Structure formats: C-alpha cells, structure tokens
Amino acid sequence: MKTIFYPILIIALFCNSCASNNNPIDEIPIDDALYFPPINSNTWETKSINDLGWNESALQPLLDYIEGKGTKAFIILKNGRMAVEWYGNGEDATSNLAWNSAAKTLVAFTAGIAQQEGFLNIDDASSDYLGSGWTSLTPEQENNITIWNHLTMTTGLDYTVPNNNCTDPDCFTYENEPSSFWYYHNGPYTILHDIVANAVNTDFGNYFEDKLKDKIGMQGAWIHFGYFKLYYSTARSMARFGLLNLNKGVWNGADILNDNNYFEAMTNTSQNLNKAYGYLWWLNGKDSYRSPGLTLEFQGKLIPNAPDDLIAGLGKDDQKLYIVPSKKLVIVRMGDDAGEALLGPSSFDNDLWGEINKLID
Numbered sequence: 001m002k003t004i005f006y007p008i009l010i011i012a013l014f015c016n017s018c019a020s021n022n023n024p025i026d027e028i029p030i031d032d033a034l035y036f037p038p039i040n041s042n043t044w045e046t047k048s049i050n051d052l053g054w055n056e057s058a059l060q061p062l063l064d065y066i067e068g069k070g071t072k073a074f075i076i077l078k079n080g081r082m083a084v085e086w087y088g089n090g091e092d093a094t095s096n097l098a099w100n101s102a103a104k105t106l107v108a109f110t111a112g113i114a115q116q117e118g119f120l121n122i123d124d125a126s127s128d129y130l131g132s133g134w135t136s137l138t139p140e141q142e143n144n145i146t147i148w149n150h151l152t153m154t155t156g157l158d159y160t161v162p163n164n165n166c167t168d169p170d171c172f173t174y175e176n177e178p179s180s181f182w183y184y185h186n187g188p189y190t191i192l193h194d195i196v197a198n199a200v201n202t203d204f205g206n207y208f209e210d211k212l213k214d215k216i217g218m219q220g221a222w223i224h225f226g227y228f229k230l231y232y233s234t235a236r237s238m239a240r241f242g243l244l245n246l247n248k249g250v251w252n253g254a255d256i257l258n259d260n261n262y263f264e265a266m267t268n269t270s271q272n273l274n275k276a277y278g279y280l281w282w283l284n285g286k287d288s289y290r291s292p293g294l295t296l297e298f299q300g301k302l303i304p305n306a307p308d309d310l311i312a313g314l315g316k317d318d319q320k321l322y323i324v325p326s327k328k329l330v331i332v333r334m335g336d337d338a339g340e341a342l343l344g345p346s347s348f349d350n351d352l353w354g355e356i357n358k359l360i361d
Helices: 056-068 100-116 139-143 147-152 186-190 192-200 204-213 235-246 260-266 347-360
Strands: 003-005 071-078 081-087 221-225 228-233 288-290 297-299 311-315 319-324 329-335
Touching (some): 056 081, 100 228, 100 260, 147 186
Antiparallel strands (some): 288 297
16 A cells, blocks of 8 residues: 655745835745754645646656555655655555665764764774774774774775674774775774764764754664664655755754865765765766775766766665755655665666656656
8 A cells, every 4th residue: 555645835925025116025935945844743845746847747657666666655855845755565654764874874964063063073093982902903004094984985994804794893904005995894884883972972872863863853763783773764854864965954044064064075075986975975976986895986977867966875775865956856765675685876776867857857
C-alpha cells in the first residue's frame, strides 16, 4: 500500500502598504522566498505541481518508477515547500529509516559547529583528541593525521584491512602518507564521532541533538551496531537537514553554522584526489570522481543527468539527499537498494534524475 500526499496551494496576503504605488515591492516574492516548517509541528506548507509549472503528467510515472525500485519515502521540496511527498513499500510518514552513509553529512556539519564554538580546529592532529595509540602507527606517523584528513577520506590508513569499518588500533595501519591518497574508508570516518565527543567533552549524540537536531525540528537517533554508528529518522527530518544546507547553515534566520568558510569548504572540492568530494559530501559537476570501494578515477560528472551544482549525502542501499541551490530543490529518497547495493553513488542516481527531470523540466 502506498501513500501519496497531494500538495495544496498556500496563499499569502501582502499588507496594503506593501502594495502601495508609493511603496513598490522590492522584497523577494513570497513563493520564491525559502520557507521553513515550524519546530515541533507536523505543519509543512505545500506547493502544487501545477502551480510550479512542472509537468504534471510525469508525476505518476515517477512515483511508479521509484516504487518499483524499493523506495519507501520520497520527498521533493521547492523553496522549502512540499511539492511531492510519497511513501510506499510498507512505510509511511512516521517510519524511521536508516540514512546509512548519508549521515556522514550530519557528522561533517556537527564538526563544523564544534570548530565554530572553539572546541577544535580541523587542522589539529587527531591524536590531540583521541590520545596517543589510537592507531598502530609510529607516534610521528600518527601525529601527521589531522581531523581534516578524516573529513576528506585522506588519512592514508590501510583500507585493505580485513574489516574496513573497524576502529580498533590494530585496524588502523599505515598505507600512505596523509593527504596523498583518497579512499572511502569507513573506520577513520566513524572515529570522528569520538574526536568531536572528546573535543566538546560530552557524548556526540547529546551535542548533535543540542546544537543541530533540536534547533531545526529533526527527530531520530544514532544507533550503534558493532563498529557502525547509524542514524535513523523520518524522511521529513532528512528534508529539514537538506533545507538547512540549502540555506547554507541558517534556519529561518537563526545561525546554526555561521562559519561560512567552513561551510563553503565542506560543500566544495576539498582536495584534488577526488574532485567530487568535500567534507563527507558528494559533489556533482566535476570533471572526474572516485567511488567507494575502488581506487580508480573515473572521468566525467558523478551524476550527468543532475544539475552541476548538486551536493549530496549518499548512503548504502541508495539513501539519497540531494540539494540543488540553483533550483532551490531538496530531494530525499530512502528505502531498499535500487538494484546494486553499493555504498554511496550508484547508477540509480543518474537514472532517478532522468525521471525527475521529466517532472521539473
């Protein structure tokens, strides 16, 4: 059984003085201004496909396509307003679903807040917050790894160890000099939770909730499975986080992350080893990219069918958070894998955008 929420038109009235010939309107039109749903509320303004001028006849084929690909939740926000909200394959708007590696973006954002508040500097050695002996490297080798290396997947730690997700010292062995090689290594990412927690002197989850989650009305929780630290939430919570990043860290006028330099570095090419990677965010529109699990470099854009300025949180089994600043779009897809069961990017990204384009173009 699938559930579809059909948007309605929200009408806003301007005050008489704003419409006066003596007071020409120079503000952003109400439907073009970003809308932010209220905190602790299920209220969310909507905008109809027809009023957006999109191709309404392409909506049902899009929904049929995503349903057939194991999708459980699918949302499209335009200027923050709900244009499409669909649930199926046994789930609904209250379902808590796994972000998988799309949640890496939550950690990158939280690390930025910790730096903003003076608890850490991403150029610091990781050992400043983990202590000595968090790896099996020599002290000199260990001290050469910085928080920035964790954020950019360039620690140089051996990715061929038996368990790529392991965070024990004997799993962190030397392979390359830091900053000299890019590899999608989950273990060095996961230990970022501990780096931030030790820096702020409290549990990572508590700090995340206080500084990010509660401030934008998200729900959900970090759940630990062995070495994994996974985030589960509703699709609307993922959409809220996407909207926050669409507005560059500002939620309805409130600064959540006001370090603009960090935000820009996080959402742009962070190193030349993988041009399609920022601080745990995937980037479209670059002339080459690398993929999880591989050492090869591929030529061309990460998602050819998608806009060049797209940034994305991408997780195993095709969890997708797309943000497109040029089109003021946030798109969420959660569910089972669409056929490839890959860690992050997959061919489904390009195929899905082929279908989305039929609607929005």
